Amino acid sequence: MKNAIKDAIRSAQHSTCRTLPIYRDEVTSYGKNNWLCFIKPEITRPSESINLDAILELILDRIGAFGLTIHSATLLSADYLKDHRLIKQHYGVLDEVATRGLAALSEVAVERLEALSGQPLANLKVLGGFEILESYPFFNAHSLDCLWQNQENIKLGGGAYVEKLRIDLETIYVLNGFHPKQLEHFTVSGRSIVLLDLSGDLSWAESRRHFIGATNPLKAEAGSLRRLLLEQKVSLGLPEVSQSFNGVHLSAGPVEALVERLRFESDYDSGRLIDPASLPFGRQVFETLGHLPEALLNNQVVTWEGHHTSIFDLTEEMDSTKAIEVLSALRL
Numbered sequence: 001m002k003n004a005i006k007d008a009i010r011s012a013q014h015s016t017c018r019t020l021p022i023y024r025d026e027v028t029s030y031g032k033n034n035w036l037c038f039i040k041p042e043i044t045r046p047s048e049s050i051n052l053d054a055i056l057e058l059i060l061d062r063i064g065a066f067g068l069t070i071h072s073a074t075l076l077s078a079d080y081l082k083d084h085r086l087i088k089q090h091y092g093v094l095d096e097v098a099t100r101g102l103a104a105l106s107e108v109a110v111e112r113l114e115a116l117s118g119q120p121l122a123n124l125k126v127l128g129g130f131e132i133l134e135s136y137p138f139f140n141a142h143s144l145d146c147l148w149q150n151q152e153n154i155k156l157g158g159g160a161y162v163e164k165l166r167i168d169l170e171t172i173y174v175l176n177g178f179h180p181k182q183l184e185h186f187t188v189s190g191r192s193i194v195l196l197d198l199s200g201d202l203s204w205a206e207s208r209r210h211f212i213g214a215t216n217p218l219k220a221e222a223g224s225l226r227r228l229l230l231e232q233k234v235s236l237g238l239p240e241v242s243q244s245f246n247g248v249h250l251s252a253g254p255v256e257a258l259v260e261r262l263r264f265e266s267d268y269d270s271g272r273l274i275d276p277a278s279l280p281f282g283r284q285v286f287e288t289l290g291h292l293p294e295a296l297l298n299n300q301v302v303t304w305e306g307h308h309t310s311i312f313d314l315t316e317e318m319d320s321t322k323a324i325e326v327l328s329a330l331r332l
Contacts, residue, residue, distance in 0.1 A: 001073065002056045005039075005194055008075040012192040013046040018080045018269055022073040022194070030280045031069065031200040033320050035207060035251045036260040041078065041191035042238065042245040049237040058232070059248065062225045066211045068200040075192050076264065082187040084268045090260065091179065092299065093159030093312065098176035101128035105175070106301070107308045109157035113173065116154055116162070125170060126162075129177040136167060141180035148177040149242055153216070158252060158313040161215075161243075178244040185245070195264055199280070204253060205317045212250040216243040253316040254281045254323045255296055262297070281320055288324050293332035302330055 001023055008020045043055055063070060081087050088095055097104045102121075105113070114121055133139055139147075153163045156175075165174050186193070202211065213224025220227035225248055230241040241247060251257030258281045266273045276282035276292050285292055295302070299312045304326075315323040 001070070002053070002060060005056055005073060005075075006052055009044045009052065009192060009194065012044070012075055012077045013190045016077075016079070017075075018077055019267065020075040022075060023070065024072045025070065028069050028071065030071070031202075033199060033202065033204055033207070033254065034257055034261075034280045035068075035198045036249075036257050036264065037063075037196040037198050037212075037251075038249045038264070039194040039196070040245070040247055040249060041186055041188070041193065042240070043247055044194065045188070045191045047237070049239070051235065051237040055229075055236050055238075055247075058228060058236070059225065062211060062228070063196070063198065066200065066202050066207070068198045068202065068207075068211070071197040071199060072195070073197075074195045074265065076195065078187050078189055078191040080269070081193065086263060086268075087183060087186040089263055091159075091183065093310070094176050094179050095183070097160045098129035098179040099131070101131045101175055102126040104128070105160060106157050106310060106313065108313075109160045112154075112156045113162060116156075117164075117173065124173055126173045126175065128175045129179045132167075132172070132174055132177060133180060141184055145178050145181040145244055148174070149244070153243070155215075158310065158316055182244050197261065197265075204319050207250065208252065208317055212248060213246075215246060217241050217246050218243075253312060253318055254320045255299075255315045255327075256312045258282050258285075259297055259299070281323075284320060284324050285327065288328055289332070293327075295332045296327070300332075302332075304330070 004022050008022050011017055011020060110121060117124055127135060129144060132144060147165065148163060151163045151165060153161045155161055161176055163174050163177060165172050210221055210224055213220025213226035217226040217230035226246045229238065229247045233241045251260055258279060261279055262274050262276060277286050282292060296311060299310050301308050301310050304314055315326060
């Protein structure tokens with residue numbers, strides 16, 4: 001499979017391909033959890049220094065080590081991603097927080113921000129990454145990301161990260177300051193992402209902690225994929241492995257994985273959209289609820305145990321069976 005993935009990546013670097021099917025296993029049954037993983041452009045971009053063979057061997061080795069099955073592999077080119085705005089949709093929460101700032105934070109995230117700062121919200125200046133670029137035009141996406149990488153960030157909730165920065169005489173709590181550059185990164189011609197449809201009996205929490213690792217590779221568990229990419233970046237020929245460029249994506253929870261598979265595996269050039277009931281978790285939802293609530297696809301904010309939270313946040317790192325129980329209890 002390594003050579004097939006490499007050939008597809010090379011093809012995208014040197015041609016105007018849109019999408020390329022690489023591999024499909026229609027025999028092996030799905031395990032209890034189903035993730036969407038994808039290899040990011042920091043690995044697939046044209047470069048003479050990147051050791052693509054070694055990187056793909058590492059990724060495939062870790063997938064096997066955690067007992068995960070690859071059911072399909074597909075390449076999507078940067079031009080295809082840009083034309084259909086798939087990355088902006090994919091980073092929906094990240095993008096919304098970077099765009100709308102404080103207004104996009106959940107109730108729980110606001111509480112965490114107040115606890116972190118030790119001050120009430122009214123005393124804080126809080127801006128999203130795109131709001132910073134609008135308010136301080138001497139910053140661009142690259143320079144803001146450089147500043148972000150030199151500070152420690154804290155996760156406030158799903159898709160919401162904060163750093164305390166001093167700009168001129170102001171103290172500002174910046175939300176998702178890395179995202180403007182992250183968005184640009186995916187849409188440069190010659191780049192691509194490689195989708196991997198994975199399943200297995202590994203718990204969702206274990207997959208995030210030990211298989212893929214934390215979003216920031218510096219904080220990732222030893223032996224996790226993102227940590228290994230960081231530790232081996234010199235031999236792998238990767239100039240940067242960081243929170244913004246961590247090499248690989250893995251779905252945060254089963255609802256998010258369903259939405260991601262529908263988004264990325266549908267063929268927008270031909271208009272062929274995937275039926276949610278054809279996917280493992282979508283089928284479980286249909287069998288339990290009798291329908292697929294729009295609230296799931298829209299990541300609606302719901303009330304759970306007295307708190308307002310999004311469905312993605314609520315089901316983050318839940319195994320599929322537990323998520324189905326929660327969705328059933330919500331009576332969507």
